[in-house]
Amino acid sequence: MKNKFLPLSIIFIFVIFFIIFYKGLQYTNIYTPEIKTNNKIPLFSADLFYSNKVVNSSELFKLDKFYLLNIWSSWCVPCRKEHSLLMHLGKSNKIDIIGINYKDTKVNAEIFLDELGNPYKKIIFDQEGINAIEWGAYGVPESYLIHNGIIIRKYTGPLNKKLINEIKLLIK
């Protein structure tokens, strides 16, 4: 009785382990935080890039207007790619683009803007990366579409033509 029970239970345990590991192989373990939209914008105060003034979130984001908040940095390669699209979008008078300059030096950021143009109405200078975290970002670039003080869309990673068209449709 005992001799039969032992090998059977060992096989049973191995089968369970096999199933668990086999199933586990199919899933990636990389977690990306779920994109929460229709949330209010966070309350924060930040330094401005050009004037060194401290502003509050309520001064930056007025109601009844569309804003695109774009987190960028001069050392971020995908930001370079999406920049021409932002320049294009910035020409529209229906939307204001606000930049968060993430963990950058002023000199490098200015060179970046001189080279590629400045689509931003205002730039927040976020040297410690705190403002980006207040927005719930975990990398660069990230963009948020804001209307009436509410985040309607969140885009992680660089924007592309398709997303720009989506934004254009939304702000019509």
Add this chain to the structure above:
Amino acid sequence: MKVLKLFFIIFFIFSFNQLRANNDDMKSKITKNLRCLVCQGQSINDSDSEFANSIKVLVEKKLNEGFSEKQIYEYFKDKYGEWILYDPELNKNTYILWLLPILIFLIGGAIIFKSFIIMKK
């Protein structure tokens, strides 16, 4: 007398050290409980990524503002979801995680108890 003075000086230095350590202890306790999202498998405390360093600065800022440990966890949970905490709460997704050890403990206890009865016989 000199010895007494020296003793007091050393005592003061040590007590200041302890004061400093308390705030740092809290900070490292919190950052050890937060998961780094860009370098998964590491805690914020262990990681040296841009994301982790920003969170460390923010935790310190929040502590100085008078936030409690729990409030800081809530703050980050609100921003990034529950996954950022290493200590998961009991809900419908995690109840197996919480109940399984208790269940195993009870079953193991029952097996030991049963074998004791057999041994007594």
